[in-house]
Amino acid sequence: MPAASPQGETVNQVAVPTYTPEEAAAQAWTTQIFTKPGVDIRPVGNTTLTGLPTYFRAAFGAEGLAPGESVTTTVLGHTVTIRPASALYTYHYGDGTNHGPTPDPGGVYPSGGVTHTYARKGAVNTRIDVTLTGEFRIGGGAWQPIPGSTTVAGTPEQLTVAILQSRLHH
Numbered sequence: 003m004p005a006a007s008p009q010g011e012t013v014n015q016v017a018v019p020t021y022t023p024e025e026a027a028a029q030a031w032t033t034q035i036f037t038k039p040g041v042d043i044r045p046v047g048n049t050t051l052t053g054l055p056t057y058f059r060a061a062f063g064a065e066g067l068a069p070g071e072s073v074t075t076t077v078l079g080h081t082v083t084i085r086p087a088s089a090l091y092t093y094h095y096g097d098g099t100n101h102g103p104t105p106d107p108g109g110v111y112p113s114g115g116v117t118h119t120y121a122r123k124g125a126v127n128t129r130i131d132v133t134l135t136g137e138f139r140i141g142g143g144a145w146q147p148i149p150g151s152t153t154v155a156g157t158p159e160q161l162t163v164a165i166l167q168s169r170l171h172h
Contacts, residue, residue: 036068044059053121058128091103128158
């Protein structure tokens, strides 16, 4: 049965809210699950030595949206494609020092751009956080920026820092 308005008129239709493409893109971005960056450490085996450079690189898993990937979904009545457009990385070395934010995702020996030299032995928890900006498009149209950014805390990785000691034998 149609509802009566306060003035006694019969209302046959319910007003359906309309959303702009920008609102749909913002909703798609804020509800997206982004992949957490892991730490790829060199030398391999998650053990390094004091006084020598340790190389760090961001590594993304298979779950969630990673930099360079895109996803298309229907949100608030719009077909929206979103993708992370750029990333800034913050390296947490676990000894109280950090590096970044920087656009450098790191790399491996000998050409990796993100290294850290530990001064003391011990176990440290390293982590790389990534801050993503994004773009969206509606129905295959032109890419447009999504306002703001999203920071994803990385997965911690334990690193053992050892001391290389030389011993003279008689």
